[in-house]
Amino acid sequence: MSPPSPTTPRPVLTPRLDKMLVALYEVTRFVGRFFREVLLPPYEGREIIRQCYEVGVRSLPLISLTGFITGIVFTNQSRPSLAQFGATSWLPSLVSIALVRAIGPLVTALIAAGRVGSNIGAELSSMRVTEQIDAMEVSATKPFKFLVSTRVLATTFMIPVLTMYAISVGLLGAFLNVNSNEATSFRSFISEVFNTITFLDIFSSLAKSVVFGFTIGMVGCYQGYNSSKGTEGVGKAANAAVVTSMFLVFIEELFSLQIVSAIRSF
Amino acid sequence: MNNEPKKPAEKVIEIENLHVAFGDNEVLKGVDLSLYRGENLVVLGRSGTGKSVLIKVLVGLLKPDTGRVVVLGQDVVASDTTELDKLRLKVGFSFQNSALYDSMTVRENLEFPLVRNVRNLSRAEINRAVEEALDDVGLKQAINQVPSELSGGQRKRIGIARTLMLKPEIMLYDEPTAGLDPITCTDINNLINDVQERRGASAIIITHDLTCAKEVGDRVAMLFDGQFQREGTFDEVFATDDKRVQQFYHYNFTE
Numbered sequence: 001m002s003p004p005s006p007t008t009p010r011p012v013l014t015p016r017l018d019k020m021l022v023a024l025y026e027v028t029r030f031v032g033r034f035f036r037e038v039l040l041p042p043y044e045g046r047e048i049i050r051q052c053y054e055v056g057v058r059s060l061p062l063i064s065l066t067g068f069i070t071g072i073v074f075t076n077q078s079r080p081s082l083a084q085f086g087a088t089s090w091l092p093s094l095v096s097i098a099l100v101r102a103i104g105p106l107v108t109a110l111i112a113a114g115r116v117g118s119n120i121g122a123e124l125s126s127m128r129v130t131e132q133i134d135a136m137e138v139s140a141t142k143p144f145k146f147l148v149s150t151r152v153l154a155t156t157f158m159i160p161v162l163t164m165y166a167i168s169v170g171l172l173g174a175f176l177n178v179n180s181n182e183a184t185s186f187r188s189f190i191s192e193v194f195n196t197i198t199f200l201d202i203f204s205s206l207a208k209s210v211v212f213g214f215t216i217g218m219v220g221c222y223q224g225y226n227s228s229k230g231t232e233g234v235g236k237a238a239n240a241a242v243v244t245s246m247f248l249v250f251i252e253e254l255f256s257l258q259i260v261s262a263i264r265s266f
Numbered sequence: 267m268n269n270e271p272k273k274p275a276e277k278v279i280e281i282e283n284l285h286v287a288f289g290d291n292e293v294l295k296g297v298d299l300s301l302y303r304g305e306n307l308v309v310l311g312r313s314g315t316g317k318s319v320l321i322k323v324l325v326g327l328l329k330p331d332t333g334r335v336v337v338l339g340q341d342v343v344a345s346d347t348t349e350l351d352k353l354r355l356k357v358g359f360s361f362q363n364s365a366l367y368d369s370m371t372v373r374e375n376l377e378f379p380l381v382r383n384v385r386n387l388s389r390a391e392i393n394r395a396v397e398e399a400l401d402d403v404g405l406k407q408a409i410n411q412v413p414s415e416l417s418g419g420q421r422k423r424i425g426i427a428r429t430l431m432l433k434p435e436i437m438l439y440d441e442p443t444a445g446l447d448p449i450t451c452t453d454i455n456n457l458i459n460d461v462q463e464r465r466g467a468s469a470i471i472i473t474h475d476l477t478c479a480k481e482v483g484d485r486v487a488m489l490f491d492g493q494f495q496r497e498g499t500f501d502e503v504f505a506t507d508d509k510r511v512q513q514f515y516h517y518n519f520t521e
């Protein structure tokens with residue numbers, strides 16, 4: 001395995017298209033490098049745990065609040081439509097499907113993109129700008145492994161955990177709302193929920209948030225690790241991390257919708 | 267016994283015809299330079315002439331456009347990442363702006379290269395190495411502080427201490443005394459000489475500080491317009507009418 005040649009590719013198409021292709025190539029190489037390095041020792045256990053803690057703690061308050069309020073608001077807003085058909089008893093199943101299949105993973109991913117993604121982008125970028133990454137490089141301490149692999153693993157693992165948490169908190173909000181309006185007991189609420197949700201719902205929701213987590217970690221690290229020099233690079237990296245990962249999360253959401261409906265129609 | 271010819275000193279760094287450009291900005295235009303074992307070589311030159319670029323090429327942080335760079339017998343340009351990492355253990359690089367790890371304490375900064383490169387060290391061994399390195403730069407009391415609590419000069423000294431942790435054969439100091447008070451400068455100069463004498467290390471010292479150059483340099487090389495145009499002992503380099511060279515001297519030494 002030899003290092004890539006320092007010469008940049010000669011312009012082939014239009015300069016703009018060329019730049020896009022080069023960027024695509026760079027991203028692919030970055031992702032490839034992650035998979036290559038993550039499998040080799042040392043496994044950075046301590047640092048991974050520290051990053052998991054960072055990711056979890058950083059987003060927990062906001063996710064608790066958002067999940068809880070979304071549960072309440074969504075339930076409350078759905079009530080009139082169901083009431084027209086005298087079907088307010090369907091509220092628990094309606095809300096749980098919405099939370100598990102769509103709202104939980106999406107809300108969690110968007111919040112994590114804002115909190116965690118921007119943080120990773122800014123942190124790595126300021127390390128790049130102040131030559132801390134170079135300093136790690138020249139002391140043979142493998143900064144890619146230490147900084148990138150650990151963060152991507154942490155988001156990939158923690159975002160699904162946070163998603164499950166957001167769904168639970170959302171369901172709690174929904175329960176409080178139906179309890180005070182329809183006097184539904186906790187037991188019947190829970191049994192409604194578990195009668196509705198299938199294994200496929202939970203599985204696809206988890207799988208989706210694994211992809212979201214990977215995306216958020218990867219985008220944040222890519223933007224930060226390759227950021228341009230100068231302090232304005234830090235702001236740019238943080239910003240680009242959020243915008244790009246949110247955009248990708250929505251695209252992935254659309255794809256997963258197609259895939260899961262294909263599986264369902266089987 | 268004594269009439270054997272003196273063995274020519276071994277070259278630990280050999281640079282031939284090195285060219286580095288950033289876009290249209292040609293920085294190094296055919297640099298030739300050698301560093302001999304056990305020698306302290308001072309590199310002088312105006313701001314922006316590419317002194318930092320030069321030593322970054324030596325450790326593979328920057329790829330040259332053309333030229334041969336051999337460090338401790340290893341061709342840097344042709345080395346892959348694994349080979350480079352092996353070489354980097356033997357070369358200490360002290361950054362111009364210190365480049366301390368902001369998220370870590372001073373202790374963790376110093377430990378980092380050690381624990382990540384040397385397996386199976388006991389806690390006591392690590393602590394001893396950290397304290398020794400801090401003692402070398404006279405900052406034992408700062409061990410539990412974080413970089414943001416340190417002054418610029420203190421950060422610089424911690425940066426040097428971190429570089430010494432792996433006991434490198436070659437040291438690259440990028441402006442080790444810039445921004446320090448005269449007393450600390452003297453300490454740093456003594457440290458550089460001490461590292462040379464005690465460890466037999468070779469070093470390249472980039473500086474604008476001619477007192478430092480005089481104190482630590484066995485040889486001085488001056489970078490102008492992308493090439494080394496003057497080279498020799500301190501006195502040899504400055505024994506010239508060349509105006510640019512004289513300006514360097516007078517700014518430092520004229521009362």
Ligand SMILES: Nc1ncnc2c1ncn2[C@@H]1O[C@H](COP(=O)(O)OP(=O)(O)OP(=O)(O)O)[C@@H](O)[C@H]1O
Pocket residue numbers: 288291293311312313314315316317318319320362
């Ligand atoms: N990564 C880089 N990308 C583009 N240009 C660079 C890069 N690094 C250095 N340069 C350019 O190379 C030139 C030399 O920079 P260098 O940092 O080596 O100067 P220097 O001799 O160390 O100056 P000083 O004494 O101020 O530290 C500068 O013009 C700088 O703009």
Ligand SMILES: [Mg+2]
Pocket residue numbers: 317318319362440
């Ligand atoms: Mg410099």
